[in-house]
Amino acid sequence: xxxxxxxxxxxxxxxxxxxxxxxxxxxxxxxxxxxxxxxxxxxxxxxxxxxxxxxxxxxxxxxxxxxxxxxxxxxxxxxxxxxxxxxxxxxxxxxxxxxxxxxxxxxxxxxxxxxxxxxxxxxxxxxxxxxxxxxxxxxxxxxxxxxxxxxxxxxxxxxxxxxxxxxxxxxxxxxxxxxxxxxxxxxxxxxxxxxxxxxxxxxxxxxxxxxxxxxxxxxxxxxxxxxxxxxxxxxxxxxxxxxxxxxxxxxxxxxxxxxxxxxxxxxxxxxxxxxxxxxxxxxxxxxxxxxxxxxxxxxxxxxxxxxxxxxxxxxxxxxxxxxxxxxxxxxxxxxxxxxxxxxxxxxxxxxxxxxxxxxxxxxxxxxxxxxxxxxxxxxxxxxxxxxxxxxxxxxxxxxxxxxxxxxxxxxxxxxxxxxxxxxxxxxxxxxxxxxxxxxxxxxxxxxxxxxxxxxxxxxxxxxxxxxxxxxxxxxxxxxxxxxxxxxxxxxxxxxxxxxxxxxxxxxxxxxxxxxxxxxxxxxxxxxxxxxxxxxxxx
Numbered sequence: 185x186x187x188x189x190x191x192x193x194x195x196x197x198x199x200x201x202x203x204x205x206x207x208x209x210x211x212x213x214x215x216x217x218x219x220x221x222x223x224x225x226x227x228x229x230x231x232x233x234x235x236x237x238x239x240x241x242x243x244x245x246x247x248x249x250x251x252x253x254x255x256x257x258x259x260x261x262x263x264x265x266x267x268x269x270x271x272x273x274x275x276x277x278x279x280x281x282x283x284x285x286x287x288x289x290x291x292x293x294x295x296x297x298x299x300x301x302x303x304x305x306x307x308x309x310x311x312x313x314x315x316x317x318x319x320x321x322x323x324x325x326x327x328x329x330x331x332x333x334x335x336x337x338x339x340x341x342x343x344x345x346x347x348x349x350x351x352x353x354x355x356x357x358x359x360x361x362x363x364x365x366x367x368x369x370x371x372x373x374x375x376x377x378x379x380x381x382x383x384x385x386x387x388x389x390x391x392x393x394x395x396x397x398x399x400x401x402x403x404x405x406x407x408x409x410x411x412x413x414x415x416x417x418x419x420x421x422x423x424x425x426x427x428x429x430x431x432x433x434x435x436x437x438x439x440x441x442x443x444x445x446x447x448x449x450x451x452x453x454x455x456x457x458x459x460x461x462x463x464x465x466x467x468x469x470x471x472x473x474x475x476x477x478x479x480x481x482x483x484x485x486x487x488x489x490x491x492x493x494x495x496x497x498x499x500x501x502x503x504x505x506x507x508x509x510x511x512x513x514x515x516x517x518x519x520x521x522x523x524x525x526x527x528x529x530x531x532x533x534x535x536x537x538x539x540x541x542x543x544x545x546x547x548x549x550x551x552x553x554x555x556x557x558x559x560x561x562x563x564x565x566x567x568x569x570x571x572x573x574x575x576x577x578x579x580x581x582x583x584x585x586x587x588x589x590x591x592x593x594x595x596x597x598x599x600x601x602x603x604x605x606x607x608x609x610x611x612x613x614x615x616x617x618x619x620x621x622x623x624x625x626x627x628x629x630x631x632x633x634x635x636x637x638x639x640x641x642x643x644x645x646x647x648x649x650x651x652x653x654x655x656x657x658x659x660x661x662x663x664x665x666x667x668x669x670x671x672x673x674x675x676x677x678x679x680x681x682x683x684x685x686x687x688x689x690x691x692x693x694x695x696x697x698x699x700x701x702x703x704x705x706x707x708x709x710x711x712x713x714x715x716x717x718x719x720x721x722x
Contacts (some may be wrong), residue, residue, distance in 0.1 A: 235255070249491070271553025317407035368419055373637055385722040394447035395420055397551075397711045398472060404703035406549055407538035408675055411471040412478060413695035414440075415502070415509040416718055428467035429454055429497045438468055446506035448717075454497060464494035465512060468533060468679070472697075474540045476677055478533035484685030485577040488522035491533030492680070494685055500692055505719030514680040516564050533679040536574045538655045542585075542700060548673075549703040551635040552696035553651050553715060554589050556628040561590040561603045563687030565590040568608050569696045570636065572683035574676040577715050582672045584610040584683040585644075587636045589691055598624030598659070604649040605634040605659060609668050610683055615646070615658040624659040631720040639702045643668040647705070649712055656712045658705065694720070 190391070307632045308491040315596045398408035398419035411418040425439035426449050438457045441450050454463065470476040481492040493515070500511035522531075542548035552569045561567060570586025573579045586593075591602025596612065596619030598604040604624055604700075607614045615624035623645060627634075631651035643663050649656040663669075675696065681687045703711075 201569070206569055224673065232430045238520050270351060286329055286699070295643050296681075335608045344625055349477050355630035368520050372406075376605065378621075386599065391669050393420060393445065395714065396422075396447070396471075397695075397714050400707060400710045401549070401697070402697050402709035404701075406699040406703045406707065408472040408697050408699050409474050409542075410476040410538070410696075410698040412468045412679070412697075413449075413471070414465065414468065414512055415504050415694050417442045417451050417694060418499070418697060419473075422471040422473070424471070425469055426471070427465055427469055429463040430466040430494065431458060431461055439469075443507065446507065448504050449509045451507070451509045453614045454510065458497060463497040465711075466494055467498050468512070470563075472540075474538070476535055476538045476541065478535055478677065478679055481532035481534040481576075481678070481681060481685055481687075483520070483576070485575055486684060487577075488681075488685040490522070490524065490529050492685065493527075494582065502720070503722055505722060512679075512693040514567060514689070514691045514693060516562060516567075517687045518564075522686070530681060530690075532681035532687050534572075534677045534681070535574075535687075536576065536675065538675050538677055540696060540700065541571060541677060543673050543675040545640050545671045546700070547638060547640045547702040548585070549586050549635070549637050549699040549701065549708075550585075550587075550697070551633060551708070551711065552587055553694040553720065554632050555630060555692040555694075556603050556626075556632045557630055557692075558628070560690070560692045562591060562688075563592040563594065564690065565592060565595060566590075566608055566613070566682035567680060567689030567691035568682055568697065569679050570608075570677070571673050572678040573610075574674045576683075576685055578610060578650060578684045579672075580676070582609055582668045582670065583674060584608060585636065585638045585671060585673050586678060586683070587634050588689075589632070589634050590690070592691055596620065598622060598626065600626035600627050603628060603632075604659045605632070605636075605646055607636050608648060608682065609665070609671075612665065612668075614665050614668075617665055621660060625657075633715055635708055637702050637708070638671065638673075647708055651712075651714055651715050652722075654712075655709050656705070 308467060334704070366548040378471060394417055396416075396418040398411050400586045401408055408419065410430040411422075425441050428437050428439050430437050438453070440454050442448060443450050457463065460649070466479065468478040470478075480494045483491050495512045495514065498510055501511040502509060502511055512531075517524045517528060519525065529671055547704060548571065550570045554567075566588055567586050567590050568586040570584070572584040572586055584606045588604055588606045588608040591597070591604065592613060593602070596606050596615055596618075598615040599622035600608065604615055606619075606624065607704075614620055620663075627648045627650075629650040629652070633649045633651045635646075635647035636644065643662060644664050645661040646659040647656040648659050664671075676683075678694060679696070680691070681689070
């Protein structure tokens with residue numbers, strides 16, 4: 185719309201520590217917190233060894249805790265052979281410990297409570313210590329790139345089995361996020377390749393087994409072309425970061441990942457990065473694979489020409505399935521007109537050049553999770569998420585198709601006092617075939633699922649529901665308003681403003697998706713069940 189996470193051995197610095205390694209002794213010297221040993225391997229690391237042939241720790245200050253073996257040998261003398269090690273004493277022979285408690289000295293932890301090397305001795309003739317493909321969990325192993333698998337050798341050739349390093353479900357730690365739980369480096373980044381500048385395991389290596397809404401949409405032949413969220417994973421195969429934050433003190437940025445095996449955002453990484461300063465959300469990454477990432481709007485071409493603000497990164501805290509995360513709080517320009525003083529602009533995100541988004545009268549589906557709490561919305565124009573003009577101006581009726589949420593009675597309304605889920609189709613906000621259809625009822629829930637299904641050929645549907653429980657309710661399913669029968673969609677994406685950058689609306693945004701094709705009510709209710717299962721506010 186226009187305008188308007190065995191007790192520890194005590195070792196002193198400089199002392200000599202001798203350990204038995206497969207028929208020979210190796211002398212070790214304690215230097216600071218690093219246990220340096222002679223022999224065929226290099227020091228290992230917390231998550232079953234992540235470093236490789238040099239210092240297998242992902243950083244110069246390797247953690248002394250757990251390395252899948254102090255020297256992580258199992259090197260050239262028995263790597264996955266009959267006495268395949270994965271740890272100096274008890275190394276995969278008759279004694280069943282190859283990456284468990286007895287692998288690096290009794291008092292040393294070997295990569296996490298679950299890292300046992302399997303229930304029985306491994307490293308046998310087939311050298312499958314911990315499962316042919318056990319790498320610290322199917323996808324996530326103690327950090328962004330800390331897999332404890334093929335690269336986690338703790339020795340030039342030693343892996344304790346060709347692909348296994350730590351047990352059936354070894355994760356290199358109970359949570360093994362590779363962030364604040366030490367991921368192999370002083371800066372706890374989980375390795376240099378942790379998803380750009382992100383710490384805390386920014387790429388959440390290998391995706392997740394958690395099913396997301398986009399997995400459901402794909403089963404209905406309506407695949408996601410845009411999927412945005414700062415709170416959770418929306419597509420199981422996605423392995424990138426969810427969003428990026430910018431630090432006010434030095435303008436540095438950091439990508440924020442999701443927690444592997446869980447899917448919730450790793451908000452603790454944000455908290456650490458932003459300690460002592462303010463952060464804003466600088467990028468909302470597209471999880472669909474289309475690279476339709478959102479950044480702050482540059483400004484309208486005709487009105488509201490100012491660049492919009494980035495949302496304050498910690499302004500909207502919430503619980504999601506027991507995990508602390510942050511949503512996006514869209515604030516509004518309440519100064520009137522479109523000439524706010526610096527710092528008073530509204531929050532808005534946009535991408536004009538997109539890939540795969542519907543244009544013309546092509547069908548699409550959009551949904552977002554927002555909030556119907558009274559402080560969350562207003563009657564200003566326009567808190568939108570969806571398809572808008574590519575030129576940042578009002579190009580007339582039917583040139584946009586976005587979900588509007590609020591109680592903007594002056595533009596359109598439903599039954600009751602609002603808020604309502606409506607369609608911003610440009611030059612009109614509609615609750616049905618008109619802008620005053622009272623069968624579209626108010627949805628004042630703390631968390632609201634808002635849906636717009638735009639079909640080809642002159643019909644569309646609006647659905648809404650409580651994101652914490654129950655199914656969706658169809659608020660409208662029928663003809664488009666007069667003058668909007670054939671759509672002229674242009675395919676840009678907006679969050680928080682109208683198509684021409686009108687930034688007077690406010691709202692809360694937690695997740696949103698755009699697809700190609702019109703989803704069925706059955707698919708939408710499966711998506712709704714997935715949203716409810718995520719545990720908003722719990």
